[in-house]
Amino acid sequence: xxxxxxxxxxxxxxxxxxxxxxxxRLLFDELSLQINPGDxxxxxxxxxxxxTSLLRIxxxxxxxxxxxxxxxxxxxxRCREEFHQNLLYFGHLSGVKGEMTAEENLDFNLALHGYNxxxxxxxxxxxxxxxxxxxxxxxxxxxxxxxxxxxxxxxxTVPIWILDEPFTAIDKQGVASLEQLFTLHAQRGGxxxxxxxxxxxxxxxxxxxxxxxxxSYDSALD
Amino acid sequence: xxxxxxxTHETENIVGKIDKILIDEALIxxxxxxxxxxxxxxxxxxxxxxxxxxxxxxxxxxxxAMRHKxxxxxxxxxxxxxxxxxxxxxGPEAQTLSRIAPGIIxxxxxxxxxxxxxxxxxxxxxxxxxxxxLLSPHPIFILVLAKIFAHWxxxxxxxxxxxxxxxxxLHLDENSYTALLLTLLLGTPVLSLLGAVGxxxxxxxKKGGVLLSLLVLPLYIPVLIFATSAIDTxxxxxxxxxxxxxxxxxxxxxxxxxxxxxGAALKVSTN
Numbered sequence: 001x002x003x004x005x006x007x008x009x010x011x012x013x014x015x016x017x018x019x020x021x022x023x024x025r026l027l028f029d030e031l032s033l034q035i036n037p038g039d040x041x042x043x044x045x046x047x048x049x050x051x052t053s054l055l056r057i058x059x060x061x062x063x064x065x066x067x068x069x070x071x072x073x074x075x076x077x078r079c080r081e082e083f084h085q086n087l088l089y090f091g092h093l094s095g096v097k098g099e100m101t102a103e104e105n106l107d108f109n110l111a112l113h114g115y116n117x118x119x120x121x122x123x124x125x126x127x128x129x130x131x132x133x134x135x136x137x138x139x140x141x142x143x144x145x146x147x148x149x150x151x152x153x154x155x156x157t158v159p160i161w162i163l164d165e166p167f168t169a170i171d172k173q174g175v176a177s178l179e180q181l182f183t184l185h186a187q188r189g190g191x192x193x194x195x196x197x198x199x200x201x202x203x204x205x206x207x208x209x210x211x212x213x214x215x216s217y218d219s220a221l222d
Numbered sequence: 223x224x225x226x227x228x229x230t231h232e233t234e235n236i237v238g239k240i241d242k243i244l245i246d247e248a249l250i251x252x253x254x255x256x257x258x259x260x261x262x263x264x265x266x267x268x269x270x271x272x273x274x275x276x277x278x279x280x281x282x283x284x285x286x287a288m289r290h291k292x293x294x295x296x297x298x299x300x301x302x303x304x305x306x307x308x309x310x311x312x313g314p315e316a317q318t319l320s321r322i323a324p325g326i327i328x329x330x331x332x333x334x335x336x337x338x339x340x341x342x343x344x345x346x347x348x349x350x351x352x353x354x355x356l357l358s359p360h361p362i363f364i365l366v367l368a369k370i371f372a373h374w375x376x377x378x379x380x381x382x383x384x385x386x387x388x389x390x391x392l393h394l395d396e397n398s399y400t401a402l403l404l405t406l407l408l409g410t411p412v413l414s415l416l417g418a419v420g421x422x423x424x425x426x427x428k429k430g431g432v433l434l435s436l437l438v439l440p441l442y443i444p445v446l447i448f449a450t451s452a453i454d455t456x457x458x459x460x461x462x463x464x465x466x467x468x469x470x471x472x473x474x475x476x477x478x479x480x481x482x483x484x485g486a487a488l489k490v491s492t493n
Contacts, residue, residue, distance in 0.1 A: 061353060062493050085270075085359040093350025099289040100282070108282050112358045114270055136289075 010072050011036050012086075012160055012191050013058060018067035020053050027053055028213055031067070037159065037189040040182055040203060042196065045213035051195040052092060052164055054213070058193065059089040059162045071160075085114070088156050090163045094149035098138030102129055102148050105137055109152050123151040128174065143169040153181060161185060163194040179203050275360040276368045283372035297338040297377045298384065304330040305388040316393040323392035324402065324453035331381050331406065332413060332442050336435060338377040339417040342369060343425045343488065352425075353492060362485035370418045370481070378410035394453075401456035401466075405449035408469045415473075415480040416441045422487035445472060 014034040020027040027050030035041055043051045056062040058069060060076050060083065069076050071083040096105050102124060107117040124133055127147040137145060146169050153161070161182075167175050179202040182192045186207065200208060287294055308326050312318060346352040355365050385406055386399060394402065420438035424430030452465035 059357060061356065081359050081361070084357055087357065089353070089357050091350050091353050093348070093353070095350035095354045097282075097286060097345075097349065097351060099286040104282075104285070108278065109354065111278050112275070112354065112360070114359060 011070075012072065013193075014070045014073070015058065016068045016070070018054075018057060018069070019065045020050055020057060021065045022050070022053060033211065035191050035193060037191060038186050039191045039193075039209055040186050040200075040207055041191070041193045041209045041211060042200065043193065043211045043213065044195075046215045049213040049215040051213060054211075055089075055162050055164050055193065055195060056091075059087060060084075061089070086158045087160045087162065088113070088152070088158050090149060090153075090161070090166055092164050092168075094145045096137045096145045096148050098136065101134050101136055102140065102144075103133040105148050106151050109149070110155060113152075113158075115155055119155060120151070123154045124148070126154045126177075127151045141169075143171065143174075146170055147174065150178065153178070159190040161190060161192045161194075163192065165195055165197075167196050167198055176202055183207070270359055272360075272364050275358075275364050276371075279355075279365050279368035280372050283369055284375065287372070287376045293338065293341050294376050294380070297334040298380045300337055301330050301334040301381055302384065302388065304333070306391060309391060320393040320395055320457075323389060323394040324398065324450040324457075326392060327385055327388060327394075327402065328405075328409075328446055328449050328453075331385070331410065332446060334381060335377060335410065335413040335417060336438060336442075338373070339414075339421050339434065339438070340431065342373050342418055342421045344421070347425045347492070352488065356488060356492060362488065363481035366418065366422075366484045366488070367481045370414050370484070373418070374411050374414040378414055381410060382406045395457035397459055398453045398456045401453045401462055404466060405452050405469060408466065408473050409445045409449045412445050412469070412472050412476050413442060415476040419480055419483045419487060422484040422491060424491075425488070426491035426493075445469060448472075 011034040014032075016032050018031040019029050020031075031054070033041075043054060045051050053062065057064045060069070060080070071079060071086070074082075076083045095109065097108075100108070103120055106120045106124060110117050110120060121130075121133060124130060127150055129144060129147055129151070132140060132144065137148060140148075146166075150166065150170075166178060170178070175198070179200055182194070182200075183203055185192055305326055308322070309319060312322075343352060346355070356362060358365070382403065385402060389399065389402055417438050420434050420441075423437065424434045427433065448465045448468045452462040452469070455462040455465065
Protein backbone atom coordinates (compact mmCIF):
# COMPACT_ATOMS: atom_id res chain seq x y z
CA UNK A 1 0.00 0.00 0.00
CA UNK A 2 2.57 2.52 0.98
CA UNK A 3 5.48 0.76 -0.66
CA UNK A 4 5.56 3.49 -3.21
CA UNK A 5 5.77 6.21 -0.72
CA UNK A 6 8.55 4.31 0.99
CA UNK A 7 10.58 4.16 -2.17
CA UNK A 8 10.42 7.88 -2.51
CA UNK A 9 10.85 8.53 1.17
CA UNK A 10 13.96 10.31 2.23
CA UNK A 11 16.44 7.94 3.82
CA UNK A 12 16.48 8.10 7.60
CA UNK A 13 20.22 7.83 7.78
CA UNK A 14 22.67 8.05 4.99
CA UNK A 15 26.41 8.08 5.11
CA UNK A 16 28.81 9.21 2.46
CA UNK A 17 32.33 7.91 2.09
CA UNK A 18 32.95 6.99 5.69
CA UNK A 19 36.48 6.08 6.62
CA UNK A 20 37.34 4.74 10.02
CA UNK A 21 40.82 4.24 11.38
CA UNK A 22 41.43 2.70 14.79
CA UNK A 23 44.81 1.98 16.30
CA UNK A 24 46.49 2.77 12.99
CA ARG A 25 44.39 0.16 11.28
CA LEU A 26 41.98 0.95 8.53
CA LEU A 27 38.65 -0.62 9.40
CA PHE A 28 36.64 0.58 6.45
CA ASP A 29 37.20 3.01 3.70
CA GLU A 30 34.78 5.03 1.62
CA LEU A 31 31.75 3.29 2.99
CA SER A 32 28.52 4.80 1.77
CA LEU A 33 25.14 3.60 2.81
CA GLN A 34 21.56 4.64 2.87
CA ILE A 35 19.00 3.37 5.31
CA ASN A 36 15.35 3.85 4.55
CA PRO A 37 12.28 3.55 6.72
CA GLY A 38 11.39 -0.12 7.02
CA ASP A 39 14.94 -1.42 6.75
CA UNK A 40 16.45 -4.00 9.03
CA UNK A 41 20.17 -3.78 8.50
CA UNK A 42 22.49 -6.36 9.94
CA UNK A 43 26.14 -5.41 10.16
CA UNK A 44 28.26 -8.51 9.92
CA UNK A 45 31.90 -9.24 10.29
CA UNK A 46 34.43 -10.97 12.49
CA UNK A 47 35.57 -9.51 15.81
CA UNK A 48 37.55 -6.37 15.35
CA UNK A 49 36.24 -5.63 11.89
CA UNK A 50 34.71 -2.34 12.93
CA UNK A 51 31.06 -3.14 13.52
CA THR A 52 30.84 -1.26 16.79
CA SER A 53 32.89 1.58 15.35
CA LEU A 54 30.47 1.86 12.46
CA LEU A 55 27.44 1.96 14.75
CA ARG A 56 29.07 4.51 17.02
CA ILE A 57 29.89 6.68 14.04
CA UNK A 58 26.34 6.40 12.72
CA UNK A 59 24.94 7.38 16.08
CA UNK A 60 27.23 10.37 16.31
CA UNK A 61 29.16 9.11 19.34
CA UNK A 62 32.41 8.80 17.43
CA UNK A 63 33.74 10.93 14.67
CA UNK A 64 34.75 9.19 11.45
CA UNK A 65 38.24 9.81 10.11
CA UNK A 66 36.57 11.04 6.98
CA UNK A 67 33.08 11.17 5.58
CA UNK A 68 29.69 12.53 6.49
CA UNK A 69 26.51 11.23 8.04
CA UNK A 70 23.12 12.65 7.28
CA UNK A 71 19.85 12.38 9.11
CA UNK A 72 17.06 12.98 6.61
CA UNK A 73 19.59 14.67 4.37
CA UNK A 74 20.80 17.00 7.09
CA UNK A 75 24.29 16.70 8.53
CA UNK A 76 23.87 15.19 11.97
CA UNK A 77 26.21 17.73 13.53
CA ARG A 78 23.81 20.41 12.29
CA CYS A 79 20.70 18.89 13.81
CA ARG A 80 22.04 17.14 16.90
CA GLU A 81 18.97 17.53 19.08
CA GLU A 82 16.50 16.55 16.41
CA PHE A 83 18.62 13.55 15.45
CA HIS A 84 18.95 12.40 19.06
CA GLN A 85 15.21 12.76 19.58
CA ASN A 86 14.77 10.25 16.79
CA LEU A 87 17.53 7.88 17.73
CA LEU A 88 17.76 5.02 20.13
CA TYR A 89 21.26 3.67 20.60
CA PHE A 90 21.90 0.54 22.56
CA GLY A 91 25.58 -0.08 23.08
CA HIS A 92 27.85 -2.85 24.29
CA LEU A 93 27.43 -1.45 27.77
CA SER A 94 23.93 -1.52 29.05
CA GLY A 95 24.06 1.73 31.01
CA VAL A 96 22.41 0.11 34.01
CA LYS A 97 23.38 1.39 37.43
CA GLY A 98 23.98 -1.26 40.08
CA GLU A 99 22.93 1.11 42.85
CA MET A 100 19.45 1.61 41.42
CA THR A 101 16.59 -0.82 41.15
CA ALA A 102 15.45 -2.24 37.83
CA GLU A 103 12.49 0.10 37.74
CA GLU A 104 14.52 3.18 38.65
CA ASN A 105 17.00 2.35 35.93
CA LEU A 106 14.31 2.02 33.31
CA ASP A 107 12.49 5.12 34.53
CA PHE A 108 15.63 7.18 34.30
CA ASN A 109 16.42 5.92 30.84
CA LEU A 110 12.91 6.64 29.65
CA ALA A 111 12.70 10.06 31.24
CA LEU A 112 16.11 11.04 29.94
CA HIS A 113 14.86 10.46 26.43
CA GLY A 114 11.60 12.27 27.04
CA TYR A 115 9.15 9.43 27.64
CA ASN A 116 6.72 9.18 30.47
CA UNK A 117 7.40 6.43 32.91
CA UNK A 118 3.90 5.21 33.63
CA UNK A 119 4.25 2.00 31.66
CA UNK A 120 7.65 1.02 32.89
CA UNK A 121 6.34 -1.82 35.05
CA UNK A 122 4.50 -3.30 32.10
CA UNK A 123 7.62 -2.96 30.00
CA UNK A 124 9.69 -4.74 32.61
CA UNK A 125 7.14 -7.54 32.53
CA UNK A 126 7.60 -7.74 28.75
CA UNK A 127 11.28 -8.51 29.23
CA UNK A 128 10.50 -11.13 31.88
CA UNK A 129 11.56 -9.01 34.81
CA UNK A 130 8.31 -8.82 36.69
CA UNK A 131 9.09 -9.52 40.31
CA UNK A 132 12.50 -7.89 40.01
CA UNK A 133 11.29 -4.27 39.80
CA UNK A 134 12.55 -3.42 43.24
CA UNK A 135 15.72 -5.46 43.18
CA UNK A 136 18.92 -3.51 43.00
CA UNK A 137 20.44 -4.05 39.59
CA UNK A 138 23.72 -5.10 41.22
CA UNK A 139 21.89 -8.19 42.49
CA UNK A 140 20.75 -9.17 39.00
CA UNK A 141 22.56 -11.16 36.35
CA UNK A 142 24.28 -9.86 33.23
CA UNK A 143 21.40 -10.98 31.07
CA UNK A 144 18.92 -9.23 33.31
CA UNK A 145 20.96 -6.03 33.05
CA UNK A 146 20.67 -6.23 29.29
CA UNK A 147 16.95 -6.84 29.63
CA UNK A 148 16.50 -3.74 31.78
CA UNK A 149 18.17 -1.69 29.10
CA UNK A 150 16.23 -3.41 26.32
CA UNK A 151 12.90 -2.79 28.04
CA UNK A 152 13.12 0.72 26.64
CA UNK A 153 12.63 -0.66 23.13
CA UNK A 154 9.10 -1.72 23.94
CA UNK A 155 8.05 1.84 24.56
CA UNK A 156 10.21 3.53 22.00
CA THR A 157 8.50 5.34 19.16
CA VAL A 158 11.63 6.78 17.64
CA PRO A 159 12.32 5.67 14.08
CA ILE A 160 16.03 4.90 14.24
CA TRP A 161 17.21 2.02 16.36
CA ILE A 162 20.91 1.37 16.44
CA LEU A 163 21.59 -1.75 18.46
CA ASP A 164 25.03 -3.12 19.15
CA GLU A 165 24.85 -6.83 19.94
CA PRO A 166 21.33 -6.68 21.39
CA PHE A 167 21.19 -10.45 21.84
CA THR A 168 24.26 -10.81 24.04
CA ALA A 169 23.38 -12.74 27.19
CA ILE A 170 19.71 -12.93 26.20
CA ASP A 171 18.02 -16.34 26.18
CA LYS A 172 16.33 -17.90 23.14
CA GLN A 173 12.87 -16.80 24.08
CA GLY A 174 14.04 -13.24 24.60
CA VAL A 175 15.79 -13.25 21.24
CA ALA A 176 12.62 -14.42 19.50
CA SER A 177 10.59 -11.72 21.19
CA LEU A 178 13.13 -9.08 20.20
CA GLU A 179 13.12 -10.26 16.60
CA GLN A 180 9.35 -9.88 16.52
CA LEU A 181 9.73 -6.40 17.90
CA PHE A 182 12.24 -5.53 15.17
CA THR A 183 9.89 -6.77 12.46
CA LEU A 184 7.06 -4.74 13.94
CA HIS A 185 9.29 -1.69 14.17
CA ALA A 186 10.27 -2.02 10.52
CA GLN A 187 6.64 -2.41 9.54
CA ARG A 188 5.61 0.77 11.23
CA GLY A 189 8.22 2.69 9.32
CA GLY A 190 11.26 2.60 11.56
CA UNK A 191 14.65 1.21 10.80
CA UNK A 192 16.81 -1.14 12.81
CA UNK A 193 20.56 -1.28 12.44
CA UNK A 194 22.06 -4.05 14.48
CA UNK A 195 25.14 -6.17 14.87
CA UNK A 196 24.93 -9.75 15.91
CA UNK A 197 26.82 -12.95 15.37
CA UNK A 198 23.63 -14.97 15.47
CA UNK A 199 21.37 -15.53 12.52
CA UNK A 200 18.09 -13.76 12.77
CA UNK A 201 15.67 -16.63 12.82
CA UNK A 202 12.18 -15.26 12.69
CA UNK A 203 12.88 -12.38 10.35
CA UNK A 204 12.65 -13.35 6.69
CA UNK A 205 16.08 -13.30 5.03
CA UNK A 206 14.79 -11.09 2.25
CA UNK A 207 13.84 -8.47 4.78
CA UNK A 208 17.34 -8.18 6.09
CA UNK A 209 19.91 -6.05 4.39
CA UNK A 210 23.47 -6.91 5.23
CA UNK A 211 26.58 -4.87 5.53
CA UNK A 212 29.61 -7.12 5.68
CA UNK A 213 32.84 -5.78 7.03
CA UNK A 214 35.97 -7.77 6.34
CA UNK A 215 38.87 -8.06 8.64
CA SER A 216 42.22 -8.09 7.00
CA TYR A 217 45.50 -8.55 8.74
CA ASP A 218 47.58 -6.63 6.27
CA SER A 219 45.67 -3.45 6.56
CA ALA A 220 47.85 -1.80 9.16
CA LEU A 221 48.81 1.68 8.14
CA ASP A 222 52.51 2.17 7.71
CA UNK B 223 33.37 -2.11 -3.47
CA UNK B 224 34.94 1.12 -2.73
CA UNK B 225 38.63 0.66 -2.43
CA UNK B 226 40.44 3.56 -3.88
CA UNK B 227 43.95 2.83 -5.02
CA UNK B 228 45.07 6.30 -4.12
CA UNK B 229 43.28 7.16 -1.01
CA THR B 230 43.96 10.29 0.81
CA HIS B 231 46.27 8.67 3.27
CA GLU B 232 48.84 7.07 1.01
CA THR B 233 47.96 3.52 1.79
CA GLU B 234 48.39 1.11 -0.97
CA ASN B 235 48.39 -2.02 1.12
CA ILE B 236 45.09 -1.31 2.66
CA VAL B 237 42.55 -3.92 2.02
CA GLY B 238 39.63 -2.47 3.83
CA LYS B 239 37.24 -4.33 1.70
CA ILE B 240 33.67 -3.79 2.27
CA ASP B 241 31.20 -5.90 0.57
CA LYS B 242 28.63 -4.26 -1.45
CA ILE B 243 25.88 -3.04 0.68
CA LEU B 244 22.60 -4.10 -0.49
CA ILE B 245 20.73 -0.97 -1.04
CA ASP B 246 17.97 -2.58 -2.92
CA GLU B 247 14.66 -1.08 -3.41
CA ALA B 248 12.51 -1.50 -0.41
CA LEU B 249 12.32 -5.24 -0.18
CA ILE B 250 9.87 -5.22 2.51
CA UNK B 251 6.28 -5.38 1.66
CA UNK B 252 4.42 -3.09 3.85
CA UNK B 253 2.27 -5.31 5.93
CA UNK B 254 1.74 -2.85 8.66
CA UNK B 255 -1.68 -3.12 10.07
CA UNK B 256 -3.39 0.15 10.42
CA UNK B 257 -3.56 -0.09 14.14
CA UNK B 258 0.19 0.09 14.68
CA UNK B 259 1.32 3.58 15.47
CA UNK B 260 3.01 5.34 12.64
CA UNK B 261 6.42 6.62 13.34
CA UNK B 262 6.83 10.17 12.36
CA UNK B 263 9.40 12.47 13.78
CA UNK B 264 8.73 11.07 17.18
CA UNK B 265 7.15 13.48 19.53
CA UNK B 266 8.41 12.68 22.98
CA UNK B 267 5.55 12.46 25.35
CA UNK B 268 7.02 14.90 27.78
CA UNK B 269 8.25 18.23 26.57
CA UNK B 270 11.97 18.59 26.92
CA UNK B 271 12.64 21.12 29.59
CA UNK B 272 15.98 22.11 31.04
CA UNK B 273 14.64 22.03 34.56
CA UNK B 274 13.22 18.57 34.08
CA UNK B 275 16.48 17.21 32.71
CA UNK B 276 18.46 18.91 35.47
CA UNK B 277 16.29 17.53 38.26
CA UNK B 278 16.26 14.08 36.69
CA UNK B 279 20.03 13.73 36.67
CA UNK B 280 20.41 15.40 40.05
CA UNK B 281 17.94 13.03 41.65
CA UNK B 282 19.60 10.03 40.07
CA UNK B 283 23.09 11.01 41.20
CA UNK B 284 21.92 11.75 44.73
CA UNK B 285 20.09 8.40 44.90
CA UNK B 286 23.23 6.60 43.82
CA ALA B 287 25.32 8.49 46.34
CA MET B 288 22.91 7.71 49.15
CA ARG B 289 23.09 4.01 48.36
CA HIS B 290 26.83 4.05 47.91
CA LYS B 291 27.83 5.91 51.04
CA UNK B 292 31.56 5.23 50.67
CA UNK B 293 31.76 7.90 48.06
CA UNK B 294 30.25 10.42 50.39
CA UNK B 295 32.12 9.50 53.54
CA UNK B 296 35.58 8.98 52.06
CA UNK B 297 36.41 12.60 51.16
CA UNK B 298 34.87 13.87 54.36
CA UNK B 299 36.86 11.42 56.46
CA UNK B 300 40.01 12.33 54.57
CA UNK B 301 39.35 16.00 55.28
CA UNK B 302 38.83 15.40 58.99
CA UNK B 303 41.84 13.13 59.34
CA UNK B 304 44.25 15.46 57.57
CA UNK B 305 43.14 18.47 59.59
CA UNK B 306 43.23 16.66 62.93
CA UNK B 307 46.68 15.22 62.29
CA UNK B 308 48.28 18.66 61.97
CA UNK B 309 47.97 19.66 65.65
CA UNK B 310 49.42 16.28 66.58
CA UNK B 311 52.36 16.75 64.27
CA UNK B 312 53.08 20.40 64.89
CA GLY B 313 52.24 20.70 68.55
CA PRO B 314 49.38 22.35 70.36
CA GLU B 315 50.67 25.95 70.46
CA ALA B 316 47.64 28.07 69.68
CA GLN B 317 49.65 30.74 67.94
CA THR B 318 51.33 28.47 65.42
CA LEU B 319 48.11 26.65 64.73
CA SER B 320 45.99 29.72 64.21
CA ARG B 321 48.67 31.06 61.86
CA ILE B 322 48.50 28.02 59.60
CA ALA B 323 44.83 27.10 60.09
CA PRO B 324 43.44 28.72 56.90
CA GLY B 325 46.06 27.02 54.77
CA ILE B 326 45.51 23.61 56.36
CA ILE B 327 41.76 23.71 56.03
CA UNK B 328 41.86 24.89 52.45
CA UNK B 329 44.60 22.50 51.33
CA UNK B 330 42.75 19.61 52.96
CA UNK B 331 39.47 20.66 51.32
CA UNK B 332 41.20 20.91 47.98
CA UNK B 333 42.77 17.46 48.25
CA UNK B 334 39.53 15.93 49.51
CA UNK B 335 37.74 17.30 46.46
CA UNK B 336 40.49 16.00 44.21
CA UNK B 337 40.11 12.60 45.81
CA UNK B 338 36.41 12.52 45.06
CA UNK B 339 36.58 13.84 41.51
CA UNK B 340 37.32 10.52 39.90
CA UNK B 341 33.86 9.29 40.64
CA UNK B 342 32.14 12.13 38.81
CA UNK B 343 32.10 10.48 35.39
CA UNK B 344 34.12 7.31 35.75
CA UNK B 345 31.42 4.87 36.80
CA UNK B 346 29.00 6.31 34.27
CA UNK B 347 31.63 5.85 31.62
CA UNK B 348 32.27 2.25 32.68
CA UNK B 349 28.67 1.11 32.58
CA UNK B 350 27.66 3.01 29.47
CA UNK B 351 25.23 5.46 31.00
CA UNK B 352 27.46 8.33 29.92
CA UNK B 353 26.91 7.36 26.29
CA UNK B 354 23.19 7.38 26.86
CA UNK B 355 23.36 10.85 28.37
CA LEU B 356 25.41 12.13 25.47
CA LEU B 357 22.82 10.71 23.09
CA SER B 358 19.85 12.14 24.90
CA PRO B 359 18.04 15.00 23.21
CA HIS B 360 18.86 17.31 26.09
CA PRO B 361 21.78 19.68 25.73
CA ILE B 362 24.83 18.15 27.35
CA PHE B 363 25.71 21.17 29.46
CA ILE B 364 22.51 20.92 31.46
CA LEU B 365 23.12 17.26 32.30
CA VAL B 366 26.73 18.01 33.16
CA LEU B 367 25.71 20.92 35.35
CA ALA B 368 23.34 18.65 37.25
CA LYS B 369 26.08 16.09 37.77
CA ILE B 370 28.50 18.72 39.02
CA PHE B 371 25.90 20.17 41.35
CA ALA B 372 25.22 16.70 42.73
CA HIS B 373 28.95 16.21 43.21
CA TRP B 374 29.18 19.46 45.13
CA UNK B 375 26.20 18.54 47.31
CA UNK B 376 27.82 15.20 48.10
CA UNK B 377 31.39 16.34 48.71
CA UNK B 378 31.55 20.13 48.95
CA UNK B 379 28.63 20.82 51.24
CA UNK B 380 29.64 18.37 54.02
CA UNK B 381 33.11 19.95 54.02
CA UNK B 382 31.60 23.38 54.56
CA UNK B 383 29.42 22.10 57.38
CA UNK B 384 32.25 20.44 59.24
CA UNK B 385 34.92 23.08 58.60
CA UNK B 386 33.96 25.38 61.53
CA UNK B 387 34.38 22.49 63.96
CA UNK B 388 37.83 21.72 62.63
CA UNK B 389 38.65 25.43 62.73
CA UNK B 390 38.06 25.35 66.47
CA UNK B 391 40.55 22.53 66.69
CA LEU B 392 43.13 24.69 64.92
CA HIS B 393 42.42 27.81 67.01
CA LEU B 394 41.32 29.80 64.02
CA ASP B 395 40.95 33.47 64.80
CA GLU B 396 37.39 34.39 65.81
CA ASN B 397 37.09 37.07 63.16
CA SER B 398 37.92 34.57 60.44
CA TYR B 399 34.97 32.22 60.74
CA THR B 400 32.70 34.17 58.43
CA ALA B 401 35.50 34.52 55.93
CA LEU B 402 36.25 30.81 56.14
CA LEU B 403 32.63 29.88 55.48
CA LEU B 404 32.19 32.41 52.70
CA THR B 405 35.36 31.36 50.91
CA LEU B 406 34.41 27.70 51.20
CA LEU B 407 30.89 28.42 50.01
CA LEU B 408 32.16 30.22 46.92
CA GLY B 409 35.32 28.21 46.47
CA THR B 410 34.25 24.57 46.72
CA PRO B 411 31.85 24.84 43.74
CA VAL B 412 34.78 26.19 41.74
CA LEU B 413 36.76 23.10 42.73
CA SER B 414 33.94 20.84 41.54
CA LEU B 415 33.42 22.76 38.30
CA LEU B 416 37.06 22.99 37.31
CA GLY B 417 37.72 19.45 38.46
CA ALA B 418 34.92 18.20 36.24
CA VAL B 419 36.76 19.53 33.19
CA GLY B 420 39.82 17.54 34.18
CA UNK B 421 37.82 14.38 34.85
CA UNK B 422 35.97 14.70 31.56
CA UNK B 423 39.27 14.92 29.72
CA UNK B 424 40.79 11.91 31.46
CA UNK B 425 37.73 9.68 31.76
CA UNK B 426 38.63 7.61 28.72
CA UNK B 427 42.14 6.91 29.96
CA LYS B 428 42.64 3.75 32.00
CA LYS B 429 44.98 5.24 34.59
CA GLY B 430 44.18 8.90 34.43
CA GLY B 431 44.63 9.62 38.13
CA VAL B 432 48.06 11.23 37.95
CA LEU B 433 47.18 13.13 34.82
CA LEU B 434 44.02 14.39 36.50
CA SER B 435 45.99 15.83 39.43
CA LEU B 436 48.46 17.45 37.07
CA LEU B 437 45.68 18.98 35.02
CA VAL B 438 43.50 20.16 37.84
CA LEU B 439 45.82 21.29 40.63
CA PRO B 440 47.25 24.29 38.77
CA LEU B 441 43.70 25.47 38.14
CA TYR B 442 42.93 25.17 41.85
CA ILE B 443 45.84 27.35 42.95
CA PRO B 444 44.17 30.75 42.40
CA VAL B 445 41.24 29.67 44.55
CA LEU B 446 43.62 28.51 47.28
CA ILE B 447 45.65 31.73 47.23
CA PHE B 448 42.71 34.09 47.37
CA ALA B 449 40.75 32.04 49.88
CA THR B 450 43.58 31.78 52.41
CA SER B 451 44.43 35.40 51.84
CA ALA B 452 40.84 36.39 52.57
CA ILE B 453 40.84 34.40 55.80
CA ASP B 454 44.17 35.89 56.89
CA THR B 455 42.97 39.40 56.13
CA UNK B 456 39.80 38.78 58.12
CA UNK B 457 41.91 37.70 61.09
CA UNK B 458 43.59 41.13 61.02
CA UNK B 459 40.17 42.74 61.10
CA UNK B 460 40.58 44.21 57.62
CA UNK B 461 38.00 44.07 54.81
CA UNK B 462 38.44 41.02 52.62
CA UNK B 463 35.78 41.77 50.04
CA UNK B 464 38.41 42.08 47.31
CA UNK B 465 39.60 38.50 47.62
CA UNK B 466 36.01 37.33 47.98
CA UNK B 467 35.06 39.19 44.81
CA UNK B 468 37.82 37.43 42.91
CA UNK B 469 36.68 34.02 44.17
CA UNK B 470 33.11 34.96 43.21
CA UNK B 471 34.36 35.92 39.76
CA UNK B 472 36.12 32.55 39.48
CA UNK B 473 32.89 30.89 40.55
CA UNK B 474 30.67 32.62 38.03
CA UNK B 475 33.26 32.26 35.30
CA UNK B 476 33.57 28.53 35.84
CA UNK B 477 29.82 28.11 36.35
CA UNK B 478 29.09 29.54 32.94
CA UNK B 479 32.02 28.09 31.01
CA UNK B 480 32.92 24.79 32.66
CA UNK B 481 29.73 22.86 31.68
CA UNK B 482 30.39 23.58 28.01
CA UNK B 483 34.03 22.61 28.34
CA UNK B 484 33.03 19.42 30.14
CA GLY B 485 30.49 18.57 27.44
CA ALA B 486 33.07 19.03 24.71
CA ALA B 487 35.66 17.05 26.69
CA LEU B 488 33.24 14.17 27.25
CA LYS B 489 32.53 14.00 23.54
CA VAL B 490 36.25 13.72 22.89
CA SER B 491 36.73 11.14 25.63
CA THR B 492 33.97 8.84 24.40
CA ASN B 493 35.05 9.15 20.79
